Amino acid sequence: xxxxxxxxxxxxxLKALQGLFQNGQxxxxxxxxxxxxQLEQERLFARSWLxxxxxxxxxxxxxxxxxxxxxxxxxxxxxxxxSVRVLINRCAHKGARIVSEGxxxxxxxxRCPYHAWTYKLDGELMAVPLKAGYEGTGFQSxxxxxxxxAPSGVEVYRGFVFARLAPGPSFKDYFGQVLQALDNMxxxxxxxxxxxxxxxxxxxxxxxxxxxxxxxxxxxxxxSTHESAxxxxxxxxxxxxxxxxxxxxxxxxxxxxxxFYAKMGARTLPNGHSVLGTAFSIHTDYADVPxxxxxxxxxxxxxxxxxxxxxxxxNVVFYPTLAVKGSPQILRILRPLAADLTQLExxxxxxxxxxxxxxxxxLTYSRLVFSPMSVVAHDDVHxxxxxxxxxxxxxxxxxxxxxxxxxxxxxxxxxDFDDGNNELVxxxxxxAWLNMxxxxxxETGAL
Amino acid sequence: MTANTNNAERLIDFVYYExxxxxxxxxxxxxxxxxxxxxxxxxxxxxxxxxxxxxxxALESKLLLKLRxxxxxxxxxxxxxxxxxxxxxxxxxxxxxxxxxxxxxxxNLAYFExxxxxxxTLGAKVRYLIRAQADALHIVEKRVALLGCDGFxxxxxxxx
Numbered sequence: 242x243x244x245x246x247x248x249x250x251x252x253x254x255l256k257a258l259q260g261l262f263q264n265g266q267x268x269x270x271x272x273x274x275x276x277x278x279q280l281e282q283e284r285l286f287a288r289s290w291l292x293x294x295x296x297x298x299x300x301x302x303x304x305x306x307x308x309x310x311x312x313x314x315x316x317x318x319x320x321x322x323x324s325v326r327v328l329i330n331r332c333a334h335k336g337a338r339i340v341s342e343g344x345x346x347x348x349x350x351x352r353c354p355y356h357a358w359t360y361k362l363d364g365e366l367m368a369v370p371l372k373a374g375y376e377g378t379g380f381q382s383x384x385x386x387x388x389x390x391a392p393s394g395v396e397v398y399r400g401f402v403f404a405r406l407a408p409g410p411s412f413k414d415y416f417g418q419v420l421q422a423l424d425n426m427x428x429x430x431x432x433x434x435x436x437x438x439x440x441x442x443x444x445x446x447x448x449x450x451x452x453x454x455x456x457x458x459x460x461x462x463x464x465s466t467h468e469s470a471x472x473x474x475x476x477x478x479x480x481x482x483x484x485x486x487x488x489x490x491x492x493x494x495x496x497x498x499x500x501f502y503a504k505m506g507a508r509t510l511p512n513g514h515s516v517l518g519t520a521f522s523i524h525t526d527y528a529d530v531p532x533x534x535x536x537x538x539x540x541x542x543x544x545x546x547x548x549x550x551x552x553x554x555x556n557v558v559f560y561p562t563l564a565v566k567g568s569p570q571i572l573r574i575l576r577p578l579a580a581d582l583t584q585l586e587x588x589x590x591x592x593x594x595x596x597x598x599x600x601x602x603x604l605t606y607s608r609l610v611f612s613p614m615s616v617v618a619h620d621d622v623h624x625x626x627x628x629x630x631x632x633x634x635x636x637x638x639x640x641x642x643x644x645x646x647x648x649x650x651x652x653x654x655x656x657d658f659d660d661g662n663n664e665l666v667x668x669x670x671x672x673a674w675l676n677m678x679x680x681x682x683x684e685t686g687a688l
Numbered sequence: 689m690t691a692n693t694n695n696a697e698r699l700i701d702f703v704y705y706e707x708x709x710x711x712x713x714x715x716x717x718x719x720x721x722x723x724x725x726x727x728x729x730x731x732x733x734x735x736x737x738x739x740x741x742x743x744x745x746a747l748e749s750k751l752l753l754k755l756r757x758x759x760x761x762x763x764x765x766x767x768x769x770x771x772x773x774x775x776x777x778x779x780x781x782x783x784x785x786x787x788x789x790x791x792x793x794x795x796n797l798a799y800f801e802x803x804x805x806x807x808x809t810l811g812a813k814v815r816y817l818i819r820a821q822a823d824a825l826h827i828v829e830k831r832v833a834l835l836g837c838d839g840f841x842x843x844x845x846x847x848x
Contacts, residue, residue: 343838439742440732445840469762470755477755488752584840589743597740604743613841614730614746616759622843623767 251276258679262671265643265664269632271674272449272640278580285561285677286311288409289512290394290416292563292574293317293402295437295588296325298344303362306344309576309584310406315392316340317402320362321349325397327404328364329390332356339389351389364389399427400435410512419514422557425567428549429599430592431540435570438604442587444613448625450562450577451670453585456621457556457564457573458517458666460502461644463495466624470616471496487605491569494523495617502661505555511654513560513673515666519657522555524568530598540594555661560673569603573611581629587611642667695820696783699793702825703816707776707797710847715757718847722750723819723826730832730848745837745844756847767845774846775800790817790828797832799848808842811835 251257251274261268261277270277291310294317298306305318307330314330316339330339337355340347350367351360359367366388369375380386394405396412401423403412413420427433446453456462463471474492506519518524537546550568557565562575570592576584589603610617632640645663650656654672656665709718722728730745739747748756759765777798784792794815801808817829832848834841 439738440736440838442732442743442745443838443840445842447842465764466766469759469765472764473755473758473762477751477758480754481751486749486751492755587743591741601740604740608744608746609752612745614844616756619767619843619845620765 251280255679259675262675264648265641265646265668267451267640267642267671269638269640272451272629273580273632275580278449278577280678281577282311283407284681285674286577287407288405288677289561290396290403290405290409290412290559292559292572293327293404295435295590296397296400296402297434297436299325301346303346303348304344305340305347307340307342309578310392310404311577313392313406314338315404318347318362325395325402326363327392327395327402329392331390332358333360333366333385333388333390334358334369360389364391399423399433415512416514416559417510417512419510419516419557419559421552422516422554422559422565422567425549425552426565426570426590426592428541428545429537429567429570429595431536431594433540434593435590436593436600438589438591438600441589442607442612444585444611444618444622446583446585446622446625447581448583448622448629449580450575450583451674452625452628453575453583454558454561454564454670455642455667456625457558458507458515458670460505460517460555460661461499462621464498466620467495467617469620473616487602488609490527491602491606491609492617494526497523499662504659505661506657506659507661507663507666508658509654509656509666509669511673512676513558513670515558515560515669516554517557517661517666518553518555520659522553524555524566525553527568527602530596533596533599536595558670560670566606569606570599571603571606585611642671695791698825699783699791699816699818699820700781702818703781703793703795703814704778706816706827706830707778710774711776715760715847719750719753719757721825721827722753722830723828724750726750726827727829728753728832728847729829730834730837732837734833734837736833745834745841746832760846767843770804772801772803772845774848775802776848784815787817791820791825792817797848801844801846803845808844810841810844810848812848814848 261271293308293315294306299317299319302319302321305316307314307316315327316330317327320326332339332353332355334356337353339351339353356370358369361367366386392404392406393408396403427435470492474489478489505521508516508519553568564573570590572588574586578584587607589600589607591600609615642664650665706721728746728748732743732745736742779796781793781795784794786792797812797814799810799812812835813833815831816827819826819828
């Protein structure tokens with residue numbers, strides 16, 4: 242028989258929420274409670290800056306793409322004046338979806354398929370049928386007359402489009418120093434511009450989003466989790482020794498040991514962000530691409546080019562749902578759907594004006610390491626899903642993140658340290674999590 | 689039988705045989721069906737022709753196929769425990785017009801993958817480009833166009 246889990250009523254219980262993260266340990270309810278997930282939607286995701294898409298995906302007026310942001314369907318579109326808009330994909334009339342495709346071109350006007358209400362590309366209501374019937378009804382002051390809703394904040398940064406659904410911190414305040422990782426990715430183009438690949442890799446994982454996110458900063462798992470992939474790569478690499486293609490260059494480092502990560506350097510930042518691999522990473526030693534460095538030097542100068550190419554962290558986390566690799570140029574976007582269900586999108590980018598091999602590297606990495614058929618991801622996903630299932634088990638209810646924990650680290654959010662194996666880089670995520678989950682007051686002012 | 693009919697039957701039988709090898713886990717024999725420049729491809733869009741500029745779910749040369757097969761036998765391939773089983777239900781293949789000097793044969797496929805009480809079901813159109821010689825047929829490209837290739841897919845652990 243299943244042990245009965247005692248679920249707290251977290252919504253109005255500050256102490257119970259604070260009890261979920263203690264001394265570097267996370268209580269299972271943070272991962273498995275549907276109630277906690279609902280609170281995350283309202284308190285964490287809605288008030289964070291979430292990645293929507295890249296403006297290169299909507300080059301022409303009327304172009305759009307859709308995404309699910311914390312339970313809200315949104316469309317990102319290019320207005321007739323060239324600006325980027327993010328709107329909630331919900332008709333102001335009765336809530337029908339305005340656009341249904343994942344991407345496309347809406348023309349100059351958005352038109353709801355249900356009752357033919359039409360909107361400008363900035364969301365303003367243009368026309369409704371039988372207009373005379375609304376005269377003197379109070380319609381003019383209704384939310385419907387205000388047109389399509391928009392997120393509380395929208396920001397386009399170096400071509401990357403973010404939105405914040407509810408009021409919260411400004412974009413710059415929220416991300417701060419971690420934005421350097423997006424600067425670096427854009428600066429890897431001689432023109433400072435990126436082009437998203439024509440399509441992405443998508444997968445769905447039956448686990449809580451935080452298991453995936455933690456793992457992005459977990460340097461101690463590859464040597465054991467991915468042993469079968471790295472050992473097979475070594476074996477086959479020896480058989481096909483005449484060529485060491487991109488694939489081998491990307492897979493072999495998954496066999497790197499604890500010592501490697503102990504010197505890579507890491508930095509934690511406010512609001513849960515982090516840079517893993519401030520000194521070097523498994524991506525540092527990729528072979529030079531002929532002609533690339535020269536093109537960058539012409540655009541940025543010798544010194545700046547050296548800085549750009551030297552910055553090659555393993556992963557930069559834009560808390561809570563985005564992870565960035567500057568080399569290869571890849572974004573991983575988590576779309577949490579439920580406490581135990583998470584979607585993942587992986588986009589590779591071509592630095593405009595650079596050799597095509599750079600996009601090829603990103604696409605190769607996407608499928609070798611992140612795709613639903615990846616022999617690397619298989620072992621990760623298998624373990625995340627096993628964690629999700631086993632957490633409700635009788636006995637120990639805690640997930641342990643105490644490696645190199647020191648109570649003094651509670652004093653601040655910015656820490657620089659050499660050892661990537663220090664789980665501080667994960668604990669930092671939970672400090673931000675707890676801050677956002679508890680700094681909440683409802684309309685009455687009560688927590 | 690005419691020579692054309694013979695050729696068509698040979699290609700059709702080849703497709704059934706190729707799927708049989710996968711279902712029976714005879715991966716080394718399956719590997720040998722690919723020519724040295726052979727590619728196994730699972731694109732992310734239904735009409736994708738671009739292998740290099742667009743993402744793929746899988747795009748594997750013989751080296752990567754060998755790597756995948758080698759891992760299937762590795763004792764610490766955690767995700768394969770407990771055992772994963774695959775089943776291919778192949779609709780009668782249709783021989784198409786030769787492309788770039790290669791024979792072309794396609795089939796509709798229902799693929800099932802089972803592990804530990806969970807089953808993944810995938811529909812696909814599979815197109816083979818084949819280098820035909822008198823004594824043997826070899827795959828130059830096996831393209832698996834999944835019905836849900838642009839959707840969010842669960843882990844697919846064996847070869848579709």
